[in-house]
Amino acid sequence: MNPEITLRAGLAVPTRHHQVVHTLTDLAPRTTLILAPAADQVITAHISLSEPVTGGPIVAGVIARATDGDNRYAAEVLFGADQRVQVQISRTVAGTTTVLAAARVHLVTYVAGMVVGLAFSVVESALQARVWNVADREPDGWQVETTDTALSGAGSCGWRSARNSLNSNTAPAISFTGSVGPYWVDLTGRLHYGAGGQAVSVSIGRQTESTDVEPTRIGVTLKNADGWLTPRNPASPWHQRWGHGTQLRLTERVAGVEVMLATTYLEMPEMTLVSPGRVQPVTCTAIDVLGVLDAAAPLEGNLAEHIRHVADERLVDWLPLSDPVPPVSAITGQPSWVRTYAGTAKGFEAVDAAGVLVAQTVAGPDGDDQSYMQWNPADNLDAGTSASATIVYPTNFTTTDQVAVSVWVRYREPTYDIATSPFLRSPGVWTFANLTDAADDFLQLNMGYEGTGADRFRKLLVRASNGGVTEQINPGRDRTFNHDQWALATLRLDVVAGILDLWIGDDYSSTLTAASLAGSAFSTDVLTLGADYEGALAHLQVRKGAPAWTREEHIAQHRHGFEGLERQTVAERVATIARYAGVPAWDVDMPNAASTPLRRPALAGQSPAAAARAAATSGQDLLITDGRGHITAVPRTRRYAQPVTMQIPFGWIESRSLKYRTDRPITDATATIPNRTTTRRSDPARRRRYGTNPRSVTLDSAVDGDATAWATWTLRTGDRPRTRIPGLRLNMLSRTPAERLQLLGIKVGDRIEVTEVPNASPDDIGDQIVQGIEHTIGPGSSRWIQFRTSPLLGPTPGQPPAGIRVGDAVVGPDTRITY
Numbered sequence: 001m002n003p004e005i006t007l008r009a010g011l012a013v014p015t016r017h018h019q020v021v022h023t024l025t026d027l028a029p030r031t032t033l034i035l036a037p038a039a040d041q042v043i044t045a046h047i048s049l050s051e052p053v054t055g056g057p058i059v060a061g062v063i064a065r066a067t068d069g070d071n072r073y074a075a076e077v078l079f080g081a082d083q084r085v086q087v088q089i090s091r092t093v094a095g096t097t098t099v100l101a102a103a104r105v106h107l108v109t110y111v112a113g114m115v116v117g118l119a120f121s122v123v124e125s126a127l128q129a130r131v132w133n134v135a136d137r138e139p140d141g142w143q144v145e146t147t148d149t150a151l152s153g154a155g156s157c158g159w160r161s162a163r164n165s166l167n168s169n170t171a172p173a174i175s176f177t178g179s180v181g182p183y184w185v186d187l188t189g190r191l192h193y194g195a196g197g198q199a200v201s202v203s204i205g206r207q208t209e210s211t212d213v214e215p216t217r218i219g220v221t222l223k224n225a226d227g228w229l230t231p232r233n234p235a236s237p238w239h240q241r242w243g244h245g246t247q248l249r250l251t252e253r254v255a256g257v258e259v260m261l262a263t264t265y266l267e268m269p270e271m272t273l274v275s276p277g278r279v280q281p282v283t284c285t286a287i288d289v290l291g292v293l294d295a296a297a298p299l300e301g302n303l304a305e306h307i308r309h310v311a312d313e314r315l316v317d318w319l320p321l322s323d324p325v326p327p328v329s330a331i332t333g334q335p336s337w338v339r340t341y342a343g344t345a346k347g348f349e350a351v352d353a354a355g356v357l358v359a360q361t362v363a364g365p366d367g368d369d370q371s372y373m374q375w376n377p378a379d380n381l382d383a384g385t386s387a388s389a390t391i392v393y394p395t396n397f398t399t400t401d402q403v404a405v406s407v408w409v410r411y412r413e414p415t416y417d418i419a420t421s422p423f424l425r426s427p428g429v430w431t432f433a434n435l436t437d438a439a440d441d442f443l444q445l446n447m448g449y450e451g452t453g454a455d456r457f458r459k460l461l462v463r464a465s466n467g468g469v470t471e472q473i474n475p476g477r478d479r480t481f482n483h484d485q486w487a488l489a490t491l492r493l494d495v496v497a498g499i500l501d502l503w504i505g506d507d508y509s510s511t512l513t514a515a516s517l518a519g520s521a522f523s524t525d526v527l528t529l530g531a532d533y534e535g536a537l538a539h540l541q542v543r544k545g546a547p548a549w550t551r552e553e554h555i556a557q558h559r560h561g562f563e564g565l566e567r568q569t570v571a572e573r574v575a576t577i578a579r580y581a582g583v584p585a586w587d588v589d590m591p592n593a594a595s596t597p598l599r600r601p602a603l604a605g606q607s608p609a610a611a612a613r614a615a616a617t618s619g620q621d622l623l624i625t626d627g628r629g630h631i632t633a634v635p636r637t638r639r640y641a642q643p644v645t646m647q648i649p650f651g652w653i654e655s656r657s658l659k660y661r662t663d664r665p666i667t668d669a670t671a672t673i674p675n676r677t678t679t680r681r682s683d684p685a686r687r688r689r690y691g692t693n694p695r696s697v698t699l700d701s702a703v704d705g706d707a708t709a710w711a712t713w714t715l716r717t718g719d720r721p722r723t724r725i726p727g728l729r730l731n732m733l734s735r736t737p738a739e740r741l742q743l744l745g746i747k748v749g750d751r752i753e754v755t756e757v758p759n760a761s762p763d764d765i766g767d768q769i770v771q772g773i774e775h776t777i778g779p780g781s782s783r784w785i786q787f788r789t790s791p792l793l794g795p796t797p798g799q800p801p802a803g804i805r806v807g808d809a810v811v812g813p814d815t816r817i818t819y
Contacts, residue, residue, distance in 0.1 A: 010182025215291025263629025367564025
């Protein structure tokens with residue numbers, strides 16, 4: 001009897017995430033195409049409606065193999081006014097649409113704002129779709145399936161929505177978030193066990209309870225007589241689809257039940273060129289998404305990541321100003337340049353900018369973790385000279401709708417005399433941002449002084465011109481920037497209506513309407529920053545569209561700058577970091593029980609995996625991926641005080657692998673919340689008897705008491721020697737199908753009990769916690785599973801420890817999360 005395993009490769013090249021909103025103001029369908037032409041595709045989308053459905057249904061879905069507006073396949077969700085949901089697959093050829101299959105989705109009752117998932121697989125002639133509530137787990141099977149051969153060539157995919165002719169909604173907004181994923185090709189027939197080959201191996205979890213969880217890893221050797229698995233082989237039908245990053249998924253079927261063992265991403269090994277006629281097997285490993293995120297580009301700051309991941313096509317330029325001088329656009333990669341001046345009685349000339357404009361100097365707002373550029377104009381009145389710097393950036397676009405300029409400002413009172421200093425080319429005024437072109441179109445956000453003597457006050461001066469006539473908002477004494485305090489300022493011009501809006505922080509707004517600002521278009525070709533300015537600036541953003549930006553969006557960014565990710569739970573933090581790293585939301589399945597409240601993180605420079613693990617460590621949750629490749633966690637509420645998952649008789653275990661040792665008690669426990677508190681607990685009597693055996697942890701918890709709780713709990717539960725079994729190895733083919741399914745159901749963090757142990761064994765040897773799992777499959781009739789375990793903690797053998805109440809992380813109305 002050989003194990004029934006299946007190895008599949010995801011051969012489509014995944015595209016980036018796409019977000020779009022369709023506002024259905026009439027009955028005309030809306031379509032957004034993703035230019036990812038391919039014949040075989042799997043498209044996944046999250047869809048939500050802004051309001052309840054009235055009258056006839058609203059239809060929203062995804063399309064594939066679209067060559068134009070009249071030829072496509074579609075999988076669509078029909079949202080009815082009775083809250084019922086239906087999914088259908090249709091074909092449109094030469095403008096004629098035919099429904100091929102349809103089904104009622106009984107598990108989803110839709111209400112406005114709910115997010116539903118829709119997956120559509122188009123592989124050769126097979127068309128399959130499923131729908132689910134994203135608050136629940138995505139189903140494994142398909143709800144509608146059919147075959148069709150009318151459209152077989154490559155085409156684009158995308159999103160489509162429409163209102164039924166009987167629908168009475170006026171302008172419902174349909175939100176789509178989605179991506180194109182891989183379709184799966186069976187590679188099982190290529191598994192190579194012979195000379196030059198190896199058994200299939202899977203490694204999950206960690207070595208011991210005190211080490212980090214390692215990336216899940218698959219190791220295989222594959223036959224390659226046809227060269228199809230040779231990377232960058234143009235003769236292979238999988239050219240540019242097989243190589244680094246290709247997904248590999250390993251499953252095992254037992255008694256008709258398919259179990260996902262692991263889903264990983266390929267890492268290609270070094271290969272040797274061979275002579276014609278010789279066959280070279282491909283030996284490769286693949287790691288899970290956490291392993292991929294270990295090597296991903298480091299995260300930027302909290303505010304930068306927020307801006308990047310709420311941005312859409314309206315953001316046409318963005319200078320983070322957290323980089324060295326001269327700054328570079330985060331959108332286009334276009335560099336700016338720095339223009340510097342020396343002021344004398346004879347005028348201005350270029351000078352060295354050293355010290356006048358200093359990069360990465362001023363810490364951002366409270367919720368951020370990066371530093372930004374500081375303008376330090378120099379003034380020497382005795383010598384009659386001064387120096388200043390201006391950033392000049394080429395930005396070239398035209399809009400017929402709205403244009404918005406936003407910048408974070410940390411103004412500093414000038415160190416020069418504004419009335420007499422030769423430093424000022426425009427006496428009494430200095431500029432934060434100026435968007436302009438040669439035709440006298442401009443938007444300016446300025447600041448200066450007004451009045452004389454005791455009545456002199458700082459003021460904002462906001463000016464705009466669209467074709468030569470200047471209009472301005474002058475808030476006067478009502479509002480200005482506070483000295484050495486960050487605030488987000490936005491200036492928005494509505495080209496059609498001639499409306500100029502100014503927003504500062506979350507508590508000031510002003511509007512000016514002027515016919516002279518209205519026109520057919522607004523154009524710009526240059527942006528200047530910091531002319532005659534003293535202070536810091538950050539995250540200059542330019543947007544265009546209808547609307548270019550809203551006050552609500554402005555306020556959300558301002559508040560994020562000060563609050564960051566403060567008091568997110570572990571589950572929320574991991575999901576946020578995964579989103580920042582480009583992991584689809586449907587590939588993250590964090591349990592709500594991972595709910596320790598966290599403080600603001602320091603993301604800048606960390607790999608996404610390191611940042612996610614730091615969050616999980618703070619909650620004492622184990623970050624891991626499941627068999628589907630989804631990022632998840634084993635919450636501490638399941639790891640501690642959990643019941644036995646499975647009893648394993650001693651006779652099942654290969655005797656040669658069964659070894660044990662006694663661990664020393666924990667003698668010292670130290671927990672640190674950086675920049676907040678450190679707690680150390682120790683037991684001198686244990687140190688004298690057993691020697692030093694310390695444990696330490698760094699927590700990002702928002703609750704200072706968690707440090708004391710962790711140190712106290714760790715020392716208490718590690719109070720005596722415990723028996724460890726490093727590995728339990730079992731022959732799966734010696735077990736019944738039911739027993740094999742039970743063994744395959746054991747996960748990292750589960751508690752197992754070894755029964756029927758020999759007499760005179762240690763009294764606690766039977767109670768173990770699974771820390772890691774290893775699968776070895778083949779060649780032939782060979783199938784082994786090994787559990788790496790650690791001893792059950794607690795003051796009494798065979799009884800898990802009671803938790804202690806910690807902080808203010810509340811699970812339910814009466815239950816507190818405990819360590």
